[in-house]
Structure formats: structure tokens, C-alpha cells
Amino acid sequence: MIRFNLTCEKDHVFDSWFASGAAYDALKAAGHVACPVCGSTAVEKALMAPAVAVSRKEEAPLRGADTPVEQAIAALKKQIEENSEYVGMNFAAEARRIHQGDAPERAIHGETRLEEAKKLMEEGVPVAPLPFLPARKTN
Template sequence: MIIFDLICADGEHRFEGWFGSSKDYAEQQDRGLLDCPVCGSKNIAKAAMAPNLARKGNQEPAATKPVDNPSVPQVTKPVSNRVAVPAEYQKMIGKLVKAQEKMLANSEWVGDKFADRARDIHYGDADEKPIHGTASQEEVADLAEEGIAALPLPLPVLPPKSKN
């Protein structure tokens, strides 16, 4: 897995993207599969990133100075060696993870056939049941024009076959 810092050129929103390789990123970019999670823009590029280098085995970690400002949330546990997340954010994300897991527990993964399956269910050609999968912004817009609701999940979902 490789993590890129991405930026939306339209709204300057920064976010992370996880890819199997640089080639996967390039292919998804070429196919128009990348979009901003904040505004939906397809104008996405890699943001400047500092390399994530491990320190030498004989070096001590740098001491961190505590923040004296009480309005700044105190970080309790880093998510990675690049970003520290305040405890209250960790709790919120944990609740969001549990809520999404509960939502998807009885939902069927349909992969890139989401738009077709949503139409089949909407028009009565398939049994009504919760589904989740992937769809392009264009497919979601087409569904909306047909009166078919499709909402993005708050967190990324790994296809069932890709899980360890």
C-alpha cells in the first residue's frame, strides 16, 4: 500500500489516497475515478509531501514540547509517524467506523455494478435489499436524474475479496 497526499485544485481540499502502487494511482487518475471527498471535483493532483524516512537505529527520537494553549486539543496517540490525531477525533472516527460497519452488515457488496443493481432494485427487476459498491460521479448523477438515491459512504470500504 502507498499513501499519497492529494489535493483538489478547485477547492484546495487536502486528503489522503491509498493505492496499491503508483501505477494504480495513475490508472485511477486516467480513468477519472478520483474525486474530492469534500466537493466532488475530479481535478485532483498529488500534493507536495515530505518523505517518510525512518531514523537510524542509533538515534533517539526528538523530544516533543507540550502545547501550553488549552484551546488546542492534546494529542494522545499518533495514527502514524506523520500525523497525530486528538483523542476526541479518534473517538468520533471510532463511532463512525462502528456505525458504518452496522450499516453494511446486511448490505451486499456489488462492486462496480452498483449503478446497474440500484436501477434493477428501483425498477423492480431485483429484490429490494441494501447494496454498496463503487460508482463514478457521472453514474451517481444519472441515478439522481432517474430519482434513485445513492449516497457516498463516510469512510472508504475495501472490497471483500481484498481483505486479509
């Protein structure tokens, strides 16, 4: 089986599965390949990226924390979660309060929008992005 990205004369883009490239050619020549949107049989193959299968051996290092970088990130995450308070979406407000002396100084981590993080940096609040999602967002 092979999947082709297809386009019709009206620029509708769709995909379809065929038994082989030759099967596509035969069906197209017989007028049996039609656009599902407009019904046109003036259909051509569209540019598509090839699907490359990865062997299990090549795929394994990408799962879990098998690579040194993944192990380092996992260790960093554990250390941050054990030694700081998760403040969730209140991160920006709490970081400002700590910076201004309105809240007790302590290590915190949480979430904020990129624009808000930039504002914190412009204000001189020491913040840094973390290379992982909070535990509550992982499945």
C-alpha cells in the same frame, strides 16, 4: 539538514538537501549549486511550505479510530457491511434494477463514478455517498 526547493533561470524546479542555510549560501556563492536538468548555476530558492513536525501526543488522535468522528464512521461502516450486500462496481446497474423492480429489494453498497451517481439521483434512485472505502480497498 535542510531541504530547499530551488529553481534555475530556465524555470526548472528541483530540490536539494544542505547541511544548513549557510552551507547553501556558501555553495551557491562558489558556483557549486547547479540545475540537474540544464546545468545552470543561476539558481535561486523557490517558495516552499515549511515542514512542521507534530509531536506524538498531537499525532495520536489522528491514528486508528480514536476520535469520536472516526469511531462513528467505523461503527457506520460495520453496520452497513453487516446489513447490506456489497455489489462492487455493479452498484449503479444494481441500484437501477432494484429501483425499477427488476431485482429483489434489498440494501446494497458498492462503487460507482461520480457522474453515474449523479445520474442515479436525477433518476430518483435513492443513493448516498459513504464516508469510507470498501473493505477490499483498505490495506
